[in-house]
Amino acid sequence: VCFIPGGLDCSISFVSHVLGKVCVHGRQKEILGVLVPRLTDLTKSDCIWQRICWRLMECVPDRWMEAVVLGFVQRAPGADVLSRLLGNLVVKNKKAQFVVTQKILLLQYGHTTAVLQNLLGYLSLDSLRRSLLLRVLQELLETWSSSSAVKHSPAEQQLYISKAILICLSHLKEPEIETCRQELLKSMMEGMKCHLDSSLPQLRRLGMVVAESISLKINTEGPVLKFEYEEDDETRELKSLLVQTPSFRVIPSLPDDDRSEKAGAALPLVPESNEKSHTAAPVMPDEESDAELDSDDDLIPYDMSEDKELKIKAPVYIRDCIEVLTGSRSEDVDKWEATVKALESLVRKNPAATREVSVELAKILLHLEGKTCIEGFVELRQRAQVAVLTTDPIPVAKYLTSQFYSLNYSLRQRMDILDVLVLAAQELSCPKFHGKTKHSGAQKPCIELLGSDSSKDWRRIVDERIKSKTRRFDMGQSRVELASCPNKFNSVAGYFFFPLIQHFDRPLTTFDLLGEDHLVLGRLVHTLAILMYLAVNTVAVTAMGKALLEFVWALRFHTDSYVRQGLLSCISSLLLSVPTEQILADMTEELLETQSWLGDVMEKDPDGDCRRLALQNLLLMENLKKKLEAVPS
Amino acid sequence: MALPPPDPQFVLRGTGAAVHTLHFSCGGPEPDIPLLFSGSENGFIHVWNLKTHRVDSVLDGHGRKSVYCVETMGGKDRLLSQGRDQRICLWDLAEGRTSVTDSVFTEHVGFCRCSLLKVAQGRWLMAMAARSLEEVQILELPSKTSVCTLKPEVGAKLGMPMCLKLWQLNCGSQPVLLAGYEDGSVVLWNVSMGKVLSQLVCHQEPVMSLDFDSEKAKGISGSSEKVLSIWSLNEQQNLQVYKTHELVNAGISDITIRPDKKILATAGWDHRIRIFGWKKLKPLAVLDYHTATAHCVSFSDHSNPRERLLAAGSKDQRISVWSIYAQT
Numbered sequence: 001v002c003f004i005p006g007g008l009d010c011s012i013s014f015v016s017h018v019l020g021k022v023c024v025h026g027r028q029k030e031i032l033g034v035l036v037p038r039l040t041d042l043t044k045s046d047c048i049w050q051r052i053c054w055r056l057m058e059c060v061p062d063r064w065m066e067a068v069v070l071g072f073v074q075r076a077p078g079a080d081v082l083s084r085l086l087g088n089l090v091v092k093n094k095k096a097q098f099v100v101t102q103k104i105l106l107l108q109y110g111h112t113t114a115v116l117q118n119l120l121g122y123l124s125l126d127s128l129r130r131s132l133l134l135r136v137l138q139e140l141l142e143t144w145s146s147s148s149a150v151k152h153s154p155a156e157q158q159l160y161i162s163k164a165i166l167i168c169l170s171h172l173k174e175p176e177i178e179t180c181r182q183e184l185l186k187s188m189m190e191g192m193k194c195h196l197d198s199s200l201p202q203l204r205r206l207g208m209v210v211a212e213s214i215s216l217k218i219n220t221e222g223p224v225l226k227f228e229y230e231e232d233d234e235t236r237e238l239k240s241l242l243v244q245t246p247s248f249r250v251i252p253s254l255p256d257d258d259r260s261e262k263a264g265a266a267l268p269l270v271p272e273s274n275e276k277s278h279t280a281a282p283v284m285p286d287e288e289s290d291a292e293l294d295s296d297d298d299l300i301p302y303d304m305s306e307d308k309e310l311k312i313k314a315p316v317y318i319r320d321c322i323e324v325l326t327g328s329r330s331e332d333v334d335k336w337e338a339t340v341k342a343l344e345s346l347v348r349k350n351p352a353a354t355r356e357v358s359v360e361l362a363k364i365l366l367h368l369e370g371k372t373c374i375e376g377f378v379e380l381r382q383r384a385q386v387a388v389l390t391t392d393p394i395p396v397a398k399y400l401t402s403q404f405y406s407l408n409y410s411l412r413q414r415m416d417i418l419d420v421l422v423l424a425a426q427e428l429s430c431p432k433f434h435g436k437t438k439h440s441g442a443q444k445p446c447i448e449l450l451g452s453d454s455s456k457d458w459r460r461i462v463d464e465r466i467k468s469k470t471r472r473f474d475m476g477q478s479r480v481e482l483a484s485c486p487n488k489f490n491s492v493a494g495y496f497f498f499p500l501i502q503h504f505d506r507p508l509t510t511f512d513l514l515g516e517d518h519l520v521l522g523r524l525v526h527t528l529a530i531l532m533y534l535a536v537n538t539v540a541v542t543a544m545g546k547a548l549l550e551f552v553w554a555l556r557f558h559t560d561s562y563v564r565q566g567l568l569s570c571i572s573s574l575l576l577s578v579p580t581e582q583i584l585a586d587m588t589e590e591l592l593e594t595q596s597w598l599g600d601v602m603e604k605d606p607d608g609d610c611r612r613l614a615l616q617n618l619l620l621m622e623n624l625k626k627k628l629e630a631v632p633s
Numbered sequence: 634m635a636l637p638p639p640d641p642q643f644v645l646r647g648t649g650a651a652v653h654t655l656h657f658s659c660g661g662p663e664p665d666i667p668l669l670f671s672g673s674e675n676g677f678i679h680v681w682n683l684k685t686h687r688v689d690s691v692l693d694g695h696g697r698k699s700v701y702c703v704e705t706m707g708g709k710d711r712l713l714s715q716g717r718d719q720r721i722c723l724w725d726l727a728e729g730r731t732s733v734t735d736s737v738f739t740e741h742v743g744f745c746r747c748s749l750l751k752v753a754q755g756r757w758l759m760a761m762a763a764r765s766l767e768e769v770q771i772l773e774l775p776s777k778t779s780v781c782t783l784k785p786e787v788g789a790k791l792g793m794p795m796c797l798k799l800w801q802l803n804c805g806s807q808p809v810l811l812a813g814y815e816d817g818s819v820v821l822w823n824v825s826m827g828k829v830l831s832q833l834v835c836h837q838e839p840v841m842s843l844d845f846d847s848e849k850a851k852g853i854s855g856s857s858e859k860v861l862s863i864w865s866l867n868e869q870q871n872l873q874v875y876k877t878h879e880l881v882n883a884g885i886s887d888i889t890i891r892p893d894k895k896i897l898a899t900a901g902w903d904h905r906i907r908i909f910g911w912k913k914l915k916p917l918a919v920l921d922y923h924t925a926t927a928h929c930v931s932f933s934d935h936s937n938p939r940e941r942l943l944a945a946g947s948k949d950q951r952i953s954v955w956s957i958y959a960q961t
Contacts, residue, residue: 299896299910299958302918303635310882310903 012052013059020064028071036075036085043084054087057096065095066103073104074111079121091128101136106143109160113241116164124171134176137168138183144210145191151559154606155202159234162210166241169217181218188214199522199562205229209238216242314342318353318361321346325364337374344380347387358392359399366403366413382420389424393492397421401499407508414511414520418527421496429489429534490538497531497544500524501551518560525555525566532573542586545578549590556597561607568601568613575620580627595621638918641953642942643686650675651925652946653701654746657933658709659683659940667935668709669944671952672700678714680726681952683942694722694733702746706757706774713759713774715739715747721761723775737777740764743793749774750799750808758824760797760810769794769812771824781827783810785820792816796842798852799824813840813854819864821872833872835862842888844897846911851875853914855885855899863914878914880907884926891932891941896958898943900927906945908957920955923947 022031042049060068069089076082090097100119104111123133143149144161177184188211195207208227215225229235312334315321324332324339347354347361354361365385370377389396403409404417504513504524513521532548535541552567571594575583583591598621601614650673659667667683676697682689695716702715710727719742723735739747745762752758756773758780763770767789771780785791792815801808809830810822817836820829836856845852850866861878884902890911891897899907906920906927925948933942943955 299915299917301635301916302638304638304916304919306921307881307905307919 012056016056016059017061019056020060020068023067023071024064028067028074032071032075036072039085040077040081050084050087053085054089057086057089058093062093062095065093066099069096069099070104073100073119073122074115076118079118079125082118082122083125086122088126088128090123090132097132101132102139105136105140105161105164109154109157111160113163113237116160116167117241120164120167120171130176133168133171134180137165137172138180140165140168141184141187141191145187145194147190147194147197150191150194150198150203150207152606154608155200156608158203158206162206162238163241165210166213166238169213170242172217177217184214184218188218199519199560202234205235206238209235213239213242312338314338314346316346318346318350318357322357322361322364325368333372337372340368340374340377340380340384343384344387347384347391351391354388355392358388358396361388362396362399366400366417382416382423385416385420386423386427389420390427390488393424393428393488394495397424397492397495398499401496404500405503405506405508405511407510409511411517411520415523418500418523421500422527422530425489425493425496425531425534428492429487487537489534490540493531493535493538493544494540497528497535497540498547500528500531501547504551505554518558518563521555521558522560522562522566525563526569529566529569529573532570532577536577541578542582545574545583546586546590548574549587549594553590553594561605561610564601564605564607564610565613568598568610568617571598571617572613572620575617575624580624583624584628591621638920639955639957641920641922642956643954644922645669645671645681645686645952645954646950647688648673648675648677648679648950648952650677651928651948651950652952653699653928654703655929655931655944655946655952656703656705657931657935657942657944658705659942660934660936661709662936665709667933667940669933669952669954670703670705670712671946672703672714672716673950674699676700676716676718678703678712683954690726690729690731692724692726692731694724695720701744704747704749706749707751707755713747713749715761717742717744721747721759735775735777737761737772739770743795745794745796748797748799748810750801752801752808758799758808760799760812760824762794762797766793767791767814769797769810769822771799771810781824783812783822783824783827785829790816791818791820792839795840796854798843798845800845800847802847811843811845811852813843815839817856819843819852819854819872821866821870830870831866831872833864833874835864835874836860841885844888844890846890846894848894853888853890853897855888857884857902859883861885861888861899861914876914878909886927887929889930889932891943892934893938898930898932898945900930900945900947902926904947904949906930906943906953906955908943918957920945920953920957922953923949923951925949 019031019035022028039049039053043053057068057072069086072085073082076085086096090100100123104115104119120133120136123129123136140161144158144165150158192207192211195203195211198204198207208229212225212227219225314335315324321339321343324335327336362385365381365388368381374380389400400417400421404414504521507513507515511517511520513524528548528551532541532544535544548570552570555563555567558564558567578587595618598614598618602611602618605611605614648671652671652673654672656670657667658670661667666689668689669681669683671679671681673679676693676695676699678692678694678700680689680692681687692712692714694714695718698716698718700714700716702713704713705711706713706723710725712724712726713721714724715721719739721737721739722733725732725734739761741762741764743762747759747761750758750760755775757775759772759774761770761772762768763782765784767785769783771783772778773780794812794814796813798811799808800811808824810824811819812822813819813835816834817838817840818832818834819840820833821831822828823830835854836858838857840854841856843852843854851863852866853861853863855861859880859882861880862874863876863878864872865875866872880901882901882903882905885899886902887900889898894911896917897909897911899909901907904921904923904925904927906922907916908918908920909916923945927945927947929946931944933940933944935941939959941956941959943957944952945955946952
């Protein structure tokens with residue numbers, strides 16, 4: 001396409017029509033792939049070409065405007081190029097404005113970060129358009145701080161909006177921040193609350209990063225909001241969006257930075273050399289001591305072989321341990337530390353003695369708090385608790401599950417109970433894995449529960465098991481046969497499982513699973529999923545399966561996606577653990593209902609993980625059916 | 634084949650509380666009884682008769698607050714004691730009396746033991762930690778007049794003074810003070826001018842105790858870490874590190890060099906008393922008797938070398954008395 005420049009009054013609306021029609025038919029890539037670079041070059045320094053370009057855009061009919069604008073935004077190599085090509089189109093044309101400020105940002109979320117940079121940079125480059133930038137920021141913040149949006153919109157959309165907010169913030173100038181400081185603060189507080197309330201760690205982190213960035217922008221002096229979270233690629237990428245690197249920064253500034261760094265480094269050296277006049281001179285030469293006649297030789301040393309490091313002895317008997325741990329004498333801190341470190345091995349070596357005092361010991365450990373700063377106190381305590389639980393499962397399980405639903409425990413303690421139950425169940429059901437993490441040839445990986453992100457690990461493990469199951473028909477037996485021993489979890493599985501499921505709908509004054517404490521509910525559901533998974537080959541598995549299915553059914557519409565993920569894991573565990581014959585004998589109707597629910601979840605649930613889990617469950621169910629059909633009746 | 638370490642010659646029991654300080658007074662001619670003074674955490678000062686191994690008298694002058702320093706002033710009739718009641722008491726013990734003749738209110742709430750130096754007949758200088766955090770006050774006794782106050786410069790951040798030693802090279806020369814501070818440094822002060830002569834960082838942790846041999850111009854300090862630091866004073870009055878010695882267990886409460894400068898003893902937090910040769914800090918013996926932290930260690934001033942004793946006081950309320958390397 002080439003134009004006749006200079007003096008001629010041509011109408012290019014024909015070209016606009018062609019462009020619009022081509023774009024709307026989905027051929028943006030082909031035509032804009034040629035057009036955009038050409039226009040970029042032509043408009044670089046030539047104002048006439050710029051005006052021609054703008055006229056071109058303005059003449060595109062409204063019904064095709066969206067496709068064209070979107071294409072340009074996607075293809076422009078930078079915000080300044082976009083600015084040259086589009087001019088003030090967004091100000092003049094209502095449809096373009098709608099597309100740029102509403103549709104791309106709020107209604108779609110599939111575009112890349114580069115697109116966002118282009119678009120928002122474009123809005124910021126001209127004073128006429130800056131008011132749009134502010135309006136966009138306000139609307140983005142409204143969405144970000146709305147609690148229903150945080151709960152119901154997919155994580156990808158929330159990430160997209162967060163990125164857009166950060167890029168907007170990076171373009172704001174001081175006077176603009178001044179005018180909207182109060183609103184920014186208000187949105188930040190509301191949004192922070194909704195995000196921190198969420199059970200998904202990714203959303204919490206997103207909220208923290210954005211809140212920190214907003215606080216950084218509005219508080220130029222004084223303390224800035226700072227959260228503690230683990231940095232990963234996503235957070236680093238988000239934070240990098242806050243800093244705009246203008247494309248015209250001159251490189252020679254770098255040597256200046258180096259020089260100032262070196263100057264800074266030189267300064268600390270100087271006071272150090274001053275210090276040296278105070279501090280040690282080199283050691284006196286050894287010749288002196290040789291020259292002196294040793295009257296010290298008269299003094300014959302005594303035997304000092306007994307002189308070793310002083311070690312505080314831990315108690316050797318379990319009852320002594322109990323005394324030390326419950327004693328209030330603050331002087332015996334060393335002994336207390338030694339006891340905590342030695343407790344797990346003592347419990348394991350003296351099962352009979354432990355059984356006499358198991359519930360008391362469990363009670364002490366549940367309430368034990370770190371008196372001193374021992375390294376790994378939480379792990380030591382948890383291992384001791386697991387040791388006590390596996391040594392005397394039934395009474396201790398009864399105690400722990402009853403305490404889970406009792407008054408006056410912190411959420412952390414309740415979640416600790418769940419962790420200990422799972423670790424002990426794992427140890428009881430596969431005793432070979434106590435202490436070992438790898439098992440050559442076997443497909444059963446170890447479950448690590450010492451962290452709050454344990455849900456990911458559990459799901460990974462269940463997923464792997466599902467995968468191994470679903471492929472079994474093709475690959476056949478590929479597992480190494482392990483030495484068999486009685487399943488200790490068999491006799492106690494019920495004691496672990498049923499009390500936990502019993503009271504979930506009865507709120508206490510300080511603990512309401514169905515209300516505020518949905519984080520603990522999520523953890524409880526995941527725990528039940530694991531217990532179900534570990535109960536394979538136990539006698540109680542069918543009864544557990546039925547109870548679990550009812551439980552899941554009651555909670556299936558819960559709004560928290562972490563809870564829903566747990567519920568879907570429960571179904572997976574159920575399908576894997578309960579023998580097929582039992583499933584089909586006792587639970588056919590419930591399963592059919594579950595199947596239709598799963599189909600719904602797979603299509604409509606906003607959370608990606610939930611959809612994936614629902615799909616896996618449906619596949620498992622399909623496999624069950626096939627398995628039955630394969631058995632000759 | 635090295636001999637096993639000796640057992641204590643005898644053990645004194647009956648203080649009823651942790652023993653924090655010990656001081657011998659055995660130099661008097663016959664028929665004077667050799668005595669050992671001990672200060673305990675219950676505020677009592679016990680006067681032990683070393684012939685009968687029993688308590689001769691009990692002095693109660695610090696309102697049941699722990700006594701952490703006792704020293705005699707020229708003989709066993711005059712005693713100085715320092716307690717946690719923020720007072721230093723001067724006692725008159727002649728002819729069986731047990732009365733406090735005078736006291737100094739130090740307003741010091743720490744544990745820094747005072748240091749005495751006899752400068753003339755009947756006149757002593759005493760260095761003590763004062764009320765203000767980093768200061769050391771020098772008083773003349775018995776007049777209790779203040780000679781000077783040794784204040785580190787602003788920003789020195791030495792912390793509290795932890796241990797003091799006043800000494801002078803010989804009778805006529807200027808008295809100087811060695812002070813160990815909370816930040817691990819040892820400072821040499823010129824007392825008459827009130828100025829710092831030299832400062833040396835010996836430890837990373839507070840200096841718990843120090844002692845100094847003025848003849849060899851060498852000193853030793855111990856702290857809460859595992860290292861003993863030996864330093865020397867050169868002609869320009871500058872402190873330099875001479876050597877360090879690493880111990881098996883951390884924590885030293887007290888260090889004393891024997892008056893004949895041949896050996897020294899350390900009292901450790903690991904309940905053990907260690908004996909070293911002073912010349913080259915050769916480890917000589919580890920005396921493992923006590924069952925709790927050893928707080929103090931002291932050599933006797935017997936005129937007959939063969940009778941010399943070493944006493945150690947500990948948190949386990951016992952005082953062990955040893956005869957070790959007495960033959961040299």
